[in-house]
Amino acid sequence: MSLRFKEVTDSETETKIPRPFDLGKRQTLDLGNGSEILYISKFVSSDQAWTWFDYLNQRIPWTRPTIRVFGRSVLQPRDTCYVAHPGLTTLTYSGYKPHAYTWDDFTPLKDILDAVHEALPGSRFNSLLLNRYKGGNDCVGWHSDDEKVYALNQEIASVSFGCERDFLLKKKPNKTSQRRNDEVPPAKKSKKCSGADTHSFVLKHGSLLVMKGYTQRDWMHSVPKRLKAEATRINLTFRHIIGD
Template sequence: MGDKRQRARVQGSWAKPLPKPPTRPAGPCPSSSSWSSGPSTVEFHQPSKQKRDVPMEKTIDKEGVYEISHGPSGVSTLRLFPGFLLQEEADWVFSTLLADLPWSQKTNHRQGEAYEEPRLTCWYGELPYTYSNSTLTANPEWHPALSSLRASLEQHSGRSFNSLLCNLYRDGKDSIGWHSDNEPALGPQPTIASLSLGDTRVFSLRKQPVPEASGDYTYVEKLRIPLAHGALLMMEGYTQEDWQHRVAKEYHDRGPRINLTFRNMFPGPTRHAKEKVPRGQRPDKAFP
């Protein structure tokens, strides 16, 4: 018996002591969410998009020369002369052209469907004019009033013009949508001299968006120019390349308005093909 006790004492001295149970901290039992066995985690927040403001539309209504944009591709310039024709002369020209010109409504095509333009037109020059998949037949015999206006414009501007597009907006419902006068037959960086007669209408311009915008015009620069009776607006440089323009519908009483746009046409479009400039190098300076 003594031997058994001795062996038990010897065997017990080899055994490792049992681990002690952890002591419970004083106070209420902590919730499971306050205990963590691993490293602390970092919560990810989606970065917020940078807020962009829609540019305010700027108004040009004073006589002057305006460089509306410029950059590596060139300068886009507007020249505004609100009283190019005096009241009495403008009245006579308006009534004469309204009665004498061969006004007609042109049919255009969009997405395979034909539609009538919401205005009347006629075309003067040696060459026909094609746009929107439709062609205007040229009237080579210029009306005397138009010939007189062309001579006056050429003397004033130092430019020559061999063609003329006449538009008649019968009321506020007549209009023309966003476009550029950039047909190859007009040559690179064409100069367009636009003379207004009759009721005042707003001429709007918007800058072409950068390629990253995927055709979104929300954040581009916009201009508005109220063109009154006898006003002359000249568009020069890269205006047709970098900007679009329109005359929007106006849903209140508007009288008739005649718009004469003098330009140069060339017989060989391939001779005067435009030099394509990467859109990333287009003018980007804001209107002053």
């Protein structure tokens, strides 16, 4: 089903956030049981978003690593880069340990981080995973961002630049932790989810999406292949590693 957000009127504090940040109204989706999605379609003005897109596309040291998925090695179907505060616990996912760059290596990332912190009072992100989808075949399979370095009730802020792509959510069948399943052959069809257990919507250029509460514990998300998506999309996911 298509995601239907409940509009929330900006508070007096929120309206004071300087342009070009937080240009659009905040919309929320209550997923139940302490899970919630916040979405700002025009978090960044189009011109500023393209300026940052060009910088990220050209200046970030992108890599396309080999990862381990269900006992076999596969090429991750998207480019990636990792930035974090010095001294944090090492991030590992699917058998891959990305090199941790610092915020000082890429000054514009500090500006984007400041903008996200200003839009989300009380947040304190200390790490960033960047992903680049160079076309419709690039994707990320069903997963939850529930690695042990993150709290299960953490807030994850996702900023999108470039090509619009579908973002899907589905409720987990149980509380068992789910991991990435990039490029995994489709399993046998299981019982169909109800409409309330699945959501799909489009992440726009310059938008901000925040997964809040227990979304990682109870839900999975993906960015599926889309053959008609020929242009590049860059996505920044800001997170907080436990212990800082």
